[in-house]
Amino acid sequence: MSRKLLLPAIFAALAVLAFTKAQQDTVQGDFSFGGGPLPSAITERIRAKSVLPPEAEGNFPGKWINGDDCDNEPPIQVHAYNEDFYILRQSKCEIFEAPFMFLIFGEDTALLMDTGALNTTPVRQIVDGVISDWLAAKGRRSIDLIVAHTHGHFDHVQGDGQFPASPYVVQIVDAAIGEALPFWGLEDYPLDVSTIDLGGRVLDVIGTPGHHPVSVTLYDRRTQILMTGDIVYPGHLFVFSQPQWQDFRKSLRRLTLFAAANPVTWVLGCHIETSEDPFGSFAYGTTVHPNEHRLQFKPTILSTIYDAANSFLASPQCTIFEEFVIHPVYLCGIGWNG
Ligand SMILES: [Zn+2]
Numbered sequence: 001m002s003r004k005l006l007l008p009a010i011f012a013a014l015a016v017l018a019f020t021k022a023q024q025d026t027v028q029g030d031f032s033f034g035g036g037p038l039p040s041a042i043t044e045r046i047r048a049k050s051v052l053p054p055e056a057e058g059n060f061p062g063k064w065i066n067g068d069d070c071d072n073e074p075p076i077q078v079h080a081y082n083e084d085f086y087i088l089r090q091s092k093c094e095i096f097e098a099p100f101m102f103l104i105f106g107e108d109t110a111l112l113m114d115t116g117a118l119n120t121t122p123v124r125q126i127v128d129g130v131i132s133d134w135l136a137a138k139g140r141r142s143i144d145l146i147v148a149h150t151h152g153h154f155d156h157v158q159g160d161g162q163f164p165a166s167p168y169v170v171q172i173v174d175a176a177i178g179e180a181l182p183f184w185g186l187e188d189y190p191l192d193v194s195t196i197d198l199g200g201r202v203l204d205v206i207g208t209p210g211h212h213p214v215s216v217t218l219y220d221r222r223t224q225i226l227m228t229g230d231i232v233y234p235g236h237l238f239v240f241s242q243p244q245w246q247d248f249r250k251s252l253r254r255l256t257l258f259a260a261a262n263p264v265t266w267v268l269g270c271h272i273e274t275s276e277d278p279f280g281s282f283a284y285g286t287t288v289h290p291n292e293h294r295l296q297f298k299p300t301i302l303s304t305i306y307d308a309a310n311s312f313l314a315s316p317q318c319t320i321f322e323e324f325v326i327h328p329v330y331l332c333g334i335g336w337n338g
Pocket residue numbers: 151153211212230
């Protein structure tokens with residue numbers, strides 16, 4: 001290469017390096033927590049990123065089972081967001097927690113996130129049924145099932161004991177720290193972001209403590225869905241101690257920055273406890289949810305919740321916001337509802 005060409009080439013290479021570094025800094029660097037407000041440009045970047053089309057789209061049901069028709073509600077509502085991504089909701093007639101679970105198919109592995117709030121609900125049979133229908137539709141004989149968790153609270157792990165009986169299961173990852181974090185490959189939890197490959201389908205794994213000490217958020221690159229467990233959902237965002245409040249704020253900041261750097265179509269948590277009416281909130285333990293909020297949030301909810309949490313700095317107050325509730329349980333008790 002002549003000297004005339006060499007210099008521009010070097011500058012071009014340096015520019016690419018600087019750009020790449022800046023991108024990485026956006027995702028990784030700001031994960032250390034200063035506690036200050038996010039620049040307003042972050043919200044604009046989340047909006048811009050959210051319009052990048054995903055490889056696979058999907059749809060949500062018109063209504064989730066919500067406890068208003070217990071004679072006819074199935075124990076679990078199974079909804080195909082698309083042919084390879086299933087959302088399951090446990091019935092409020094079975095147990096008021098009514099958590100959502102996710103079943104995601106790659107080429108080699110199907111990943112089930114969470115097993116529900118009641119060991120008597122036949123979650124294993126229902127999941128096996130979805131898998132066997134999926135195999136039939138694809139003309140395949142088998143796929144490996146891995147059962148893992150957003151976090152280890154009781155309402156997300158009760159069905160675990162059923163899964164050794166599944167003909168598909170190859171691994172049930174205990175939700176405890178010693179097994180969950182090595183499985184996810186999170187060595188420097190919660191600061192690093194790891195990936196898990198289901199076979200032609202990569203999910204990013206983000207450590208998000210705050211609601212629970214060992215909690216992960218998954219990002220499915222194919223649908224661009226962010227699964228936030230119990231740290232972000234349309235409901236009571238329960239935080240159980242002051243140290244966890246600080247973790248909660250840090251995790252929200254990291255999620256917000258992740259969404260500014262990666263396209264996110266929807267943010268899906270594991271419960272619904274607010275209504276479609278602004279500032280409408282169902283108390284913990286409510287068994288019927290008329291006019292329930294949609295499960296899905298647009299990604300800008302992340303900066304909205306971060307800003308709300310950050311406005312309290314280290315001294316939160318139990319507060320009902322338009323679509324979610326900041327709920328430090330250690331200050332007002334779990335049954336507080338305004
Ligand atoms: Zn929880």
